[in-house]
Amino acid sequence: MEAMGPSLSTPTVPLLSTLLTPLRLGPLRLRNKFLMSALARDRCYPTNVPTDMMVEYYRQRAKGGASLIVTEAILIERQGTEWPHAPGIWSEEHIAAWKKITDAVHKEGAYMYAQLWHVGRVCHSDAPEQIASGQPVYAPSPIAARFGKFRFLPGEPPCSTPLEIQDPTEYVDMFRQAAINAKKAGFDGVEVHAGGGYLIHTFLDNTSNKRTDAWSGSVRNRARFGLEVLEVVSEVFGANRVGVKLSPACGHNDVGMPLKDTLETYSYFISEADKLGLAYMVFIRDIDFLDPVIDGQKRGTPHDMVSSYKHLLQNSLFFLNGEFTPIPAADAIASGRADGVFFGRPFINNPDLPKRIEKGIPLTMEMDITTLYGPTDGIVKDVEVLRKGYTDYPEGVEQEKRAGG
Structure with missing residues (x-):
């Protein structure tokens, strides 16, 4: 990661002006190319309904100049996820809460997509939300994911072994309903999370999908679930308001096929x-953060996203994501390797990231990583504690005033 400081002012680095030009995204005209990636922040305390604190968080980043904001991953049904207090979108209460957020973002001149998410086997049956659902954990096949631990549960257990989904079309319908709810909530579009080792990804991957029916085996069969999800959400929003997130190289949550299988599967999909x-x-991109070591070796399948897949896109824009900072992002766009780049962590501690670049204000380097997801044990004794590292990062202009005395 390159240094982020005064040298990033636009006059000093003309390349950065690339990020300040508009971008056409389907029917939307984005004011610049600062796209904010989905960022799990774990602030839906005490349950799974978005809060006023989240309204402020997203409003800050829209006011700071982001053109398109993709929400943190939103659950399409109640589940015992790897972290507590993840937001949902399956009820009228969720719709009303998200509507407050989309209204605030729109008021500041930005657009907002909802990232629709089903974690599949990355669950635990003893998590409070899973218990509240009254349902066991389901996945394409009864294969437990080997990865970290559920820190907020006694004993920090690993993932539960799931039951096999009997009728995948029921889950396709859940995505359809989630898209309908997102539209009611005022979102401008949806991004389907098809990576990260979650439900759609585990249907695609032949190491996690060992079914013996029409949803597994051949590449076409394994791709069927994800493609049907994209079709139904496109029926709701229009395909030109739908994005999809993919992570072919990453081994996150215990997925990853041999390179030949990976290229064949994703090229078809x-x-x-x-x-x-x-x-x-x-x-x-292939990044260490999303490629865990399991049984002594990296789990993912490293390969280049641009050379492997960009040429396959004739009708959709090609975006990149994965630990980008402004200069590499601008270079990827200016060189034609990507139509756009999503920024993740730089938007956490720089809520006005685009305005800082535009005005030549140094970026904030400091970030307290212990506050990324709230208390690691899921216990919140004082709600105000959740603001730390969430809505309390100052704007650049405010920082300059402080520095000037």
Whole structure:
């Protein structure tokens, strides 16, 4: 990660002006190319309904100049996720809460997509939300994910072994309903999370999908679930308001096929998805953060996203994601390697990231990583504690005033 300081002012680095130009995304005209990636922040305390604190968090980043904000991953049904207090969108209460957020973002001149998410097997049956659902954990096949631990549960257990989904079309329908709810909540579009080792990803991956029916085996069968999800959400919003997030190289949550299988699977999936005329596909680069060591070796399948997949997109924009900072992002766009780049962590401690770049204000380097997801044990004794590292990062102009005395 390059240094982030005064040298990043636009006059000093003309390349950065690339990020300040508009971008056409389907029917939307984005004011610049500062796209804010989905960022899990774990602030839906005490349950799974977005809060007024979240309204402020997203409003800050829209006011700071972001053109498109993709929400943190939103659950399409109640589940015992790897962290507590993840937001949902399956009820009228959720719709009303998200509407406050989309209204605030729109008022500041930005657009907002809802990232629709089903974690599949990355669950635990003893998590409070899973217990409240009255349902066991389900996945394409009864294979437990080997990864970290549920820190907020006694004994910090690993993932539960799931039951096999009997009828995948029920889950396709859940995505459809989630898209309907997102539209009611005022979102401008949706991003389908098809990476990260979550439900759609585990249908695609032949190490996690060992079914013996029409949803597994061949590449076409394994791609079927994700493609049907994209089709139904496109029926709700229009395909030109739908994006999809993919992570072919990453081994996050215990997925990853041999390179030959990976290229074959994703080339088919991407080519078929592109026929729908989606707004964009975003590809997560091979990064260490999303490639855990399991049984002594890296789990993912490192390969280059641009050379492997960009040529397959004829109707959708090609976006990149994965630990980008402004200069590499601007270079990727200016060189034609990508149509756009999503920024993740730089938006956490720089709520006005675009305005800082535009005005030549140094970026904030400091970030307290212990506050990224709230208390690690899920216990909140004082709600105000959740503001730390969330809504209390100052704007650049305010910092300059402080520095000037």
